[in-house]
Amino acid sequence: xxxxxxLKHREAVLAALVVVLALGTSLINPNFLTLxxxxxxxxxxxxxxxxxxxxxxxxxxxxxxxxxTAIAQVTQYAIVLLMLERxxxxxxxxxxxxxxxxxxxxxxxGAIIHYYNMPAIIVTIAxxxxxxxxxxxxxRGRQINDIPSFFWSFSNAKVVEFTSPAGxxxxxxxxxALWFILAVILYVFLRHSKLGRSIYAVGGSRISAERIxxxxxxxxxxxxxxxxxxxxxxxxxxxxxxxxVIPSSIVGSELQVIAAVVLGGASVTGGKGTVLGAFLGxxxxxxxxxxxxxxxxxSYYSNVFTGLIILISVTAxxxxxxxxxxxxxxxxxxxx
Amino acid sequence: xxFINAKNISKDFGGVHALKGVYFTVRQGEIMGLVxxxxxxxxxxxxxxxxxxxPDGGTLEIAGQKVENPxxxxxxxxxxxxxxxxxxxxxxxxxxxNICLGPxxxxxxxxxxxxxxxxxxxxxxxxxxxxxxxxxxxxxxxxAKQQLVAIARALANDSRLLILDExxxxxxxxxxxxxxxxxxxxxxxxISFVFIxxxxxxxxxxxxxxxxxxxxxIIGTEEAASLNISQIEGMMLGHALALQKKTAFRSGKEVVLxxxxxxxxxxxxxVSFALHAGEVLGLSGLLGSGRTELASAIFGISPAxxxxxxxxxxxxxxxxxxNAIHYGIAYVPEDRLTxxxxxxxSISNNIVIATLEQYLGRLALLSFQKxxxxxxxxxxxxxxxxxxxxxxxxxxxxxxxxKIVIAKWLAMNPAVLIMDGPTVGIDVGAKRxxxxxxxxxxAQGMAVIVISDDIPELLANCDRILIxxxxxxxxxxxxxxxxxxxxxxxxxxRSGA
Ligand SMILES: Nc1ncnc2c1ncn2[C@@H]1O[C@H](COP(=O)(O)OP(=O)(O)OP(=O)(O)O)[C@@H](O)[C@H]1O
Ligand SMILES: [Mg+2]
Numbered sequence: 001x002x003x004x005x006x007l008k009h010r011e012a013v014l015a016a017l018v019v020v021l022a023l024g025t026s027l028i029n030p031n032f033l034t035l036x037x038x039x040x041x042x043x044x045x046x047x048x049x050x051x052x053x054x055x056x057x058x059x060x061x062x063x064x065x066x067x068x069t070a071i072a073q074v075t076q077y078a079i080v081l082l083m084l085e086r087x088x089x090x091x092x093x094x095x096x097x098x099x100x101x102x103x104x105x106x107x108x109x110g111a112i113i114h115y116y117n118m119p120a121i122i123v124t125i126a127x128x129x130x131x132x133x134x135x136x137x138x139x140r141g142r143q144i145n146d147i148p149s150f151f152w153s154f155s156n157a158k159v160v161e162f163t164s165p166a167g168x169x170x171x172x173x174x175x176x177a178l179w180f181i182l183a184v185i186l187y188v189f190l191r192h193s194k195l196g197r198s199i200y201a202v203g204g205s206r207i208s209a210e211r212i213x214x215x216x217x218x219x220x221x222x223x224x225x226x227x228x229x230x231x232x233x234x235x236x237x238x239x240x241x242x243x244x245v246i247p248s249s250i251v252g253s254e255l256q257v258i259a260a261v262v263l264g265g266a267s268v269t270g271g272k273g274t275v276l277g278a279f280l281g282x283x284x285x286x287x288x289x290x291x292x293x294x295x296x297x298x299s300y301y302s303n304v305f306t307g308l309i310i311l312i313s314v315t316a317x318x319x320x321x322x323x324x325x326x327x328x329x330x331x332x333x334x335x336x
Numbered sequence: 337x338x339f340i341n342a343k344n345i346s347k348d349f350g351g352v353h354a355l356k357g358v359y360f361t362v363r364q365g366e367i368m369g370l371v372x373x374x375x376x377x378x379x380x381x382x383x384x385x386x387x388x389x390x391p392d393g394g395t396l397e398i399a400g401q402k403v404e405n406p407x408x409x410x411x412x413x414x415x416x417x418x419x420x421x422x423x424x425x426x427x428x429x430x431x432x433x434n435i436c437l438g439p440x441x442x443x444x445x446x447x448x449x450x451x452x453x454x455x456x457x458x459x460x461x462x463x464x465x466x467x468x469x470x471x472x473x474x475x476x477x478x479x480a481k482q483q484l485v486a487i488a489r490a491l492a493n494d495s496r497l498l499i500l501d502e503x504x505x506x507x508x509x510x511x512x513x514x515x516x517x518x519x520x521x522x523x524x525x526x527i528s529f530v531f532i533x534x535x536x537x538x539x540x541x542x543x544x545x546x547x548x549x550x551x552x553x554i555i556g557t558e559e560a561a562s563l564n565i566s567q568i569e570g571m572m573l574g575h576a577l578a579l580q581k582k583t584a585f586r587s588g589k590e591v592v593l594x595x596x597x598x599x600x601x602x603x604x605x606x607v608s609f610a611l612h613a614g615e616v617l618g619l620s621g622l623l624g625s626g627r628t629e630l631a632s633a634i635f636g637i638s639p640a641x642x643x644x645x646x647x648x649x650x651x652x653x654x655x656x657x658x659n660a661i662h663y664g665i666a667y668v669p670e671d672r673l674t675x676x677x678x679x680x681x682s683i684s685n686n687i688v689i690a691t692l693e694q695y696l697g698r699l700a701l702l703s704f705q706k707x708x709x710x711x712x713x714x715x716x717x718x719x720x721x722x723x724x725x726x727x728x729x730x731x732x733x734x735x736x737x738x739k740i741v742i743a744k745w746l747a748m749n750p751a752v753l754i755m756d757g758p759t760v761g762i763d764v765g766a767k768r769x770x771x772x773x774x775x776x777x778x779a780q781g782m783a784v785i786v787i788s789d790d791i792p793e794l795l796a797n798c799d800r801i802l803i804x805x806x807x808x809x810x811x812x813x814x815x816x817x818x819x820x821x822x823x824x825x826x827x828x829x830r831s832g833a
Contacts, residue, residue, distance in 0.1 A: 194441060197429075197448040201437060204428035211388070211424045212438055213409035271428035331626040333605050334806030334830045 010265040014280040018287065025291040032290075035162065036170040042179075043155075045286040047072075047241070047250075049179040049279070050234040051257045052264075053186050054227035056278040059261060060190070061223045062203035062270025063113065064120040067128035068231040069254045071105045073247065074135045076235035080245050083148050091154045091236075098232035105131060106228020107221060114220040132251055144245040155240035175237050182230070187275040199223060203270030259306045260285045262313045269317075285309070338397075339364045339497055339528045340385060340416075345394035347380055349731065351723060354380040356552040357394070362497060367519060367529040369539040369560065372549035372572055373763040374735025375721030378532050381549070382499045385530075386418045387411035399496060412438065415496035419503060421734065423486045427475035431485050432457055434474055438493040453492070460488045464518060480511040487518070498522075499530040502734070504538055505760050508623040509789075516542050534735070534763055536565045548572055573765050581795045582815055586614045591649065592783040593665070593752050595634065598643030603629040604807040607643070611752065616774060616784045618798035618815070620791075622827055626807035627787050628670060631754050635667040636660040664751030668742055670760060670787075677729050677737055684711045684725040686740050691747045714743040718769050735762050739770075746773060753777065756787040771797055789827075791820050805830045 026032040042049075051068055058065045079098045083089035109127055113120045157174035164170055190196040195218075202209045202219045210216055239245055264281030266273025289302050340362040347355040354377045362368045370378050383389045385396070387406040396403045398414040418424075425434050436453040443449075454470075461468065466484045474482055483503060490498050504512050519529060519542060533539055539546060540560055547557040548571040555571045594610040604626035611617050621627045633640040636654045644651050647663045654660050660667070677686055688695060688707050695710070697703030711725050718739040722732060729737060738761050745753065758774070759767045774797055778784050788794055794801055794815075801818055803811035803826050811826045 192447055194446055194448045197433070197437070198441070200429060201426050204426040205424065207422075208424035208426055211386075211408055211418070211420070213407070213412055213441060271426070331603050331624060331629060331807040333602070333626075334808050 011274065011277050011280060014264065014277065014284060018280060018284050021284065021287045021291065025287060025294065028291065028294050032294075036164060039170055039172050039176070041286055041290060042176045043173045043241070045282060046173070046175045046179045047234045047238045048253070048257050048260065048286070049176075049282050050182065050230050050237060051254075052261050052278045052282050053179075053182055053275070054230035055257050055261045056264075056266055056273050056275065057186070057190070057199060057223050058120075058227050059258075059266045059268060060203045060270065060273045061199045061219060062206065063220065063223060064268070065109065065124045065224065065227050066121065066254045066258075067105075067109060067124040067131060068227055068234075068257075069251045070128040070132040070135075071102055071228055071231040072235035072238065073250045074105065074131045074235075075101045075232040076239050076250070077135055077139060077144075077245055077247065079232075079236060080144055080147060080151075080239060084144075084146070089148055089150070091150045091240075094151070095233060095236055098236045099229045100232070102228035102230070102232025102235070103225045104228070106224040106226070106231070109228070110221040110224030113224065114217050128251070128254075136247060139247065141247050143247070145243075147239065147243055147245070151236075151240035152243060155237070175240070178237075183275050183279055190275065195219070195222060200271055203272070205271075255306050255310070256285065256302075257282075259309045259313075263309050267317050268314055337364050337400075338362065339399055341397040342381075342385065343395045343397075345381070345384060345391045345396065347377075347384060347389055347391050353552050355384065355391070358549075358552070358554055360547060360554065361557075362528050362530060363545075364496070364528055365523055365526045366544040367523060367531055367542055369543035369546040370530055370532045370549065371534070371536065371539055371546060371568060372555075373721075373765050374739070374761075375733040376549045376572075376763075377552045378549060379501060379733060382418060382501060382530060382532070385411065385499065386416055412493055412495075413442070415494060416499065417490035417493055417495035417497070418499040418501065419483070419486045419490060421501050421503075421505070423482055425474045425482060425486055425489070428473065430471050430473055431468055431477070432470035434485055435460065435470075435489045435492045438489060442493075457488070457492060460491050464488055464491075479506045480508070480515075483507070483515070484518075491522075495527070497528045497530070499532075501532045502534070502761060503531070504533060504535065512538070534759075534761060536568050536764070539568070540565065550574075569764050572763065579792045579796045582797060582799070585799045585814070585816060586616075586778065589613075592647070593634070594646045594649075596644040596646070598630070598633065598640045598645065600629065600633055600638070600640045603633070603638070603640075604804070607804075607809045609802055609809065609812065611783045611785065613781050613783050614778050615800065616778050616786060616798045618794040618801035619785055619787045619804070620789055620794055620801060620823070620827060621804035621810075622789065625804040625827075627804045628756055629807075630804070631667060631756055631785070631787055634660070635665055635754060637667075666745045666748050666750035666753050668745045668753070668755045668758065670756040677741060679730040680728050682726045683715075683720070683722055683729055683732065683740060684708075686729050687711050687714055687725075687743045687747060690744050694747075710747065714747065717773065718743055719766050735766065738762055739766060742770065746777070749777075750782065752783045752785070754785045754787070758786060758788065759790070759793060767793075791823050794823070795820065803827055 022033060031037055054068060055065065075098045078101060079094050082097060083094055109124055112118060112123050155175055158171035159174055159177045161169050161171040190199065198214050198219050201214060202216060206216065238250060242249065260281035261278045262268060263284065264273065264277030266278065288305065292302060338361045340360065342358060342360040345355050345358045358381060360381060372378055380389065384391050387408045387410055390406050398416060401414060403410065432454060433450060435457040436450055439453050440448050440450065457470065461470065464484060464487065466488065468477065468481055474485060487498065503515065507515065523529065531539065531543055540563065543560045545557055546560050546563060546568065548555045548568060550572060590613045591610045592613050596608050598607045599605050607630055619627050632638050634645060636657045636659050639655050645654055646652065652663055684707065688710060692702065695703050695706040697706065715725060720736050720739045729740060758770055762770065774784055786794065786797055795818065798815050800814050801823065802809055805827065810829065
């Protein structure tokens with residue numbers, strides 16, 4: 001498949017940055033590069049990681065979504081209420097219901113964007129506010145602290161477990177493993193499935209895709225539905241980590257996730273981006289914010305970084321495109 | 337046998353009758369030329385064949401099968417591929433994947449099993465004699481190679497008919513010759529073509545039959561061997577148009593723009609010339625000779641590295657397009673469709689957008705009356721085919737969109753007007769209108785540079801002709817001393833040779 005040297009190059013640079021930053025951070029905090037800290041860090045970033053997979057798909061298809069945090073928030077609230085209603089709830093039911101609910105909200109986005117041919121960013125700004133607003137109206141912003149215990153077991157489960165010298169246990173969380181498995185599935189899907197390739201094709205050129213007979217409605221609806229499904233799942237993962245439903249705890253983090261994906265090489269104009277890139281992007285931002293905390297730099301700065309990263313990545317892409325275009329016009333100058 | 341048999345096809349867009357009862361056939365293994373003025377319905381006809389538009393009336397048979405429910409997918413399945421002017425490739429995907437995507441979506445697997453089709457794709461590339469790394473991204477290829485990829489893709493879809501919409505506009509003469517020999521070879525293998533072009537010489541060179549359209553109707557279909565250019569023009573326009581060499585030359589005294597020892601790495605080297613008020617200066621050379629690059633430097637798109645640009649004898653610094661416009665230079669780019677139109681906006685807005693300050697009325701508000709008058713004036717002057725200037729620019733035919741861009745720049749009334757390929761994609765009738773506009777403006781003192789490789793066009797319009805080769809200015813001669821043959825020859829020759 002596409003021997004996309006620019007993206008490969010980008011991934012190598014990101015990987016190197018991750019290593020350098022991790023080494024740098026371990027100079028300030030010698031515990032940083034311990035297995036315990038790394039698995040904790042991964043666990044803390046699992047929600048962003050799951051979001052990033054959906055955002056990657058949406059951006060590659062040439063779309064955009066800022067409503068996924070609202071979808072996660074609303075779904076989370078609804079599912080926890082649902083589980084509190086029932087006596088025999090379990091995590092499988094919770095996940096299933098959340099994914100279903102997320103798909104419905106995602107499909108609403110996709111349908112408006114496709115059938116009314118509207119700019120995705122505008123539509124999802126509107127639906128973010130709408131979904132979130134309805135939740136507030138219905139719940140009056142009430143916080144839920146009494147969470148069914150299976151949520152806690154879910155976030156606490158480990159795939160591999162170690163005992164620390166101090167007696168505590170640590171290891172690779174089930175939820176982190178879930179993120180990795182989804183990433184691998186998405187990787188295979190985007191590279192080798194027909195639908196996956198059509199997402200790249202549509203992102204590369206909508207008109208061309210239409211002309212060779214792609215069904216644009218399928219691709220668009222699928223992408224936003226998948227984003228919704230992943231957002232629903234992320235909502236469940238989030239509540240199982242945080243152990244309470246705070247209506248304002250997820251919305252607001254969407255730009256962070258988008259920044260990670262764009263940093264990973266996804267082009268906001270569509271058609272470009274990889275799972276590995278998005279993964280490295282999430283990782284890099286996670287380490288960065290971790291070391292900012294260590295250096296006692298105010299968390300207010302993290303917004304500044306997010307903004308800068310999005311700006312720099314987008315400009316870097318634009319400059320690259322310009323340079324390529326310029327290199328193509330080249331006149332063989334005659335020798336006198 | 338007829339591969340395409342279209343009977344009595346009609347298609348309306350709102351009140352516009354784009355096709356009025358069209359009968360059109362293409363035989364198996366022939367190249368059918370399709371010509372006609374801008375907006376006569378050529379693109380609409382082929383989009384109907386390709387299933388993009390559903391006809392409002394008439395019947396369409398492809399490969400002996402009646403098409404009841406047209407869609408792009410069905411047309412491709414029946415063997416019809418269109419190679420649009422924009423090629424409609426996926427720039428972000430590899431050559432291989434672009435070629436194979438059609439068969440891949442056609443098979444009944446959920447996977448994209450590209451390796452299954454790799455062999456076939458390589459075989460097609462080899463058959464076409466194309467030397468491309470199949471794993472390269474399409475966006476990294478030059479346009480001529482992209483076009484070959486588009487043809488390869490059509491063949492990979494097992495197409496029996498390839499429709500080429502103005503395929504030669506971005507190609508050099510050598511690439512055109514290669515393309516034509518490729519088409520002839522494929523034709524021998526039983527593949528049919530529809531070839532749309534405004535270059536009538538090329539139509540006669542490559543086509544077996546020619547269909548001429550006017551105003552949504554077919555005027556006639558004739559064997560190419562029995563036609564000559566002025567007969568086709570006669571059918572298109574109702575009268576023939578003879579381009580004659582310019583006889584009355586103007587050579588103003590005042591130098592408006594001059595360029596001294598201008599160079600830019602990998603673009604052009606040591607170019608000097610002067611342009612006088614009221615003069616029409618031709619700038620020619622093969623594609624890749626540096627002529628377009630020279631113009632982009634003068635207009636500040638990609639400024640020169642060294643040398644001087646002088647306006648009325650004073651040295652100026654042109655580092656940006658803004659600078660150039662400030663000094664009264666206007667540039668109509670060759671690639672007009674991507675560089676100059678706001679498609680969803682109205683025709684009228686597109687024409688006046690660069691010159692709004694000319695239409696201020698009382699209280700410094702825009703006077704829509706003034707705008708309306710100007711727009712009406714340009715629409716009739718350039719014969720832009722529309723029934724309502726408030727409609728979106730995207731509803732116009734390709735050639736009429738080009739005319740809007742030209743109108744926009746002319747409305748600026750610049751001191752120096754540079755036109756790159758002023759009549760690319762424009763029909764013979766409207767060419768006349770553009771030539772007249774150039775001459776009238778020059779007569780009023782505007783200095784004009786016409787960049788073109790259409791030699792009769794240069795001879796008919798210019799007072800003096802410059803030729804570039806390999807980034808250098810090689811020839812400068814008054815039109816009175818030039819003729820077609822000598823110009824053609826000098827384009828191929830490098831300096832000092
Ligand atoms: N989508 C559309 N909406 C409204 N009108 C349209 C549309 N497409 C084409 N038309 C109109 O139909 C007529 C035929 O246009 P068409 O594009 O077929 O011309 P053409 O022969 O291809 O011209 P050109 O040589 O300039 O490309 C024109 O009057 C055009 O304005
Ligand atoms: Mg057309």
